[in-house]
Amino acid sequence: MSQKRDYYEVLGVSKNATAQEIKKSYRKLALKYHPDKNEGDAAAEEKFKEAAEAYEILSNNEKKSRYDQFGHAGAGGGFGGGGGMNMDDIFSQFGDVFGGGGGGFGGGRGRSRVVRGTNLRVKMKLTLEEIAEGVHKKIKVNKLVNADGVTYKDCPTCDGTGRVTRVAQTFLGAMQTQSACNACQGAGKILDKRPSGADAQGLVRKEEVIEIDIPAGVEDGMQLSVSGKGNAGPFDGIAGDLIVVVEEIDSDHLRRDGEHLHFDAYVNFVDAVIGDSIEIPTVSGKAKIKIEPGTQSGKVLRLKGKGLPILQGYGKGDLFVHINVWTPKKVSKEEKEILEKLKKSENFIPSPDHTDKGFFQKMKDMF
DSSP: OOSOOOHHHHHTOOTTOOHHHHHHHHHHHHHHHOTTTSTTOHHHHHHHHHHHHHHHHHTSHHHHHHHHHHTHHHHTTTTTOGGGOOHHHHHHTHHHHHOSSSOSSOTTOOOOOOOBOOOEEEEEEEOHHHHHHOEEEEEEEEEEEEOTTOEEEEOTTTTTSSEEEEEEEETTEEEEEEEEOTTTTTSSEEEEEOOTTOOTTSEEEEEEEEEEEEOTTOOTTOEEEETTOSSOOTTTOBOOOEEEEEEEOOOSSOEEETTEEEEEEEEEHHHHHHOEEEEEEETTEEEEEEEOTTOOTTOEEEETTOSOBOTTSSSBOOEEEEEEEEOOSOOOHHHHHHHHHHHTSGGGSOOOOTTSOOHHHHHHHHO
16 A cells, blocks of 8 residues: 555544444454455455554554554554565454454464473582582483484374364354364374383483583572473473572581671680781682781671672672680689789770770671
8 A cells, every 4th residue: 555544444433432442343344354255355455454454553552642643653554564564463463353362264374382391490509619610510310301213293183283273153254263283282293103111292201411500609599590401392392491409508617698708717815915827718728817916806807809709790709707716714723823913914904995896887897
């Protein structure tokens, strides 16, 4: 068509028509000009497309509003405009107008559906060290696969289309409806040659070794999907996915908080007073830190970049070392005498100043 007709004129309704009136009018025109009833009639097919385009716009409140305000320029041309419309798109909206899946006419236009296999779920335990570096794992999975020698053939009930057509006589004429084929569940194929041990879909259970790359920085409970490594799809369908659920093994020394790590370091009273160097564990080995003279219990040292990689980001978290001054639970007589002398020294009387922060201020400074 060289020039589009007004959509309301096409459907024969007024601008104040209700949604039900618009649908009713389109249904009437679609039945009248449907290609199955007007085989070889190009003019009828053109009117069929024109009516479908008009309905696609006027049945959508948002598109109808734009059309009312800006005309065809605001509507965007429906499925692409009159002669360029896709017939499959037109038939896809029949389910809304006539009821049923894609329904109405178009026998033979049905397509078989690809059957997808089910997903498999496995748990994978990882240490902090593996999480820090990322790891390549091999796991054994018991899954469904196509049996050796299995073959399939087109379903004779639906001729491989996956859908069956039924014809009913109505006062409007012959009506055809389509539905999934019960014989093949819409796959369009049935089992031809079934090897020994295979199930009704030609599948057998088999152990398979699957290699998985775990990225650095994953967290406990996180799920990773390995595409196509689940159960095979019946009738040459698409395999499902393998879902890997991460289980983090608690470390004996380090505690995790997102990408950050925490370590409790215990130092004796003398080292806290006069200072020393101590060795602490990290996810990649060990590190030495310096205990400054006069270090108070509860002090937190921050080792930047010694935490875990930030997943889907850049850099690493930090390692926080919590200093705990160890207090002996028992002392000898000689030790007690020494401590009694120290107790009387003015230098051992607590006298905190503004630089000695409490627990909550230390946590605030930490983050």
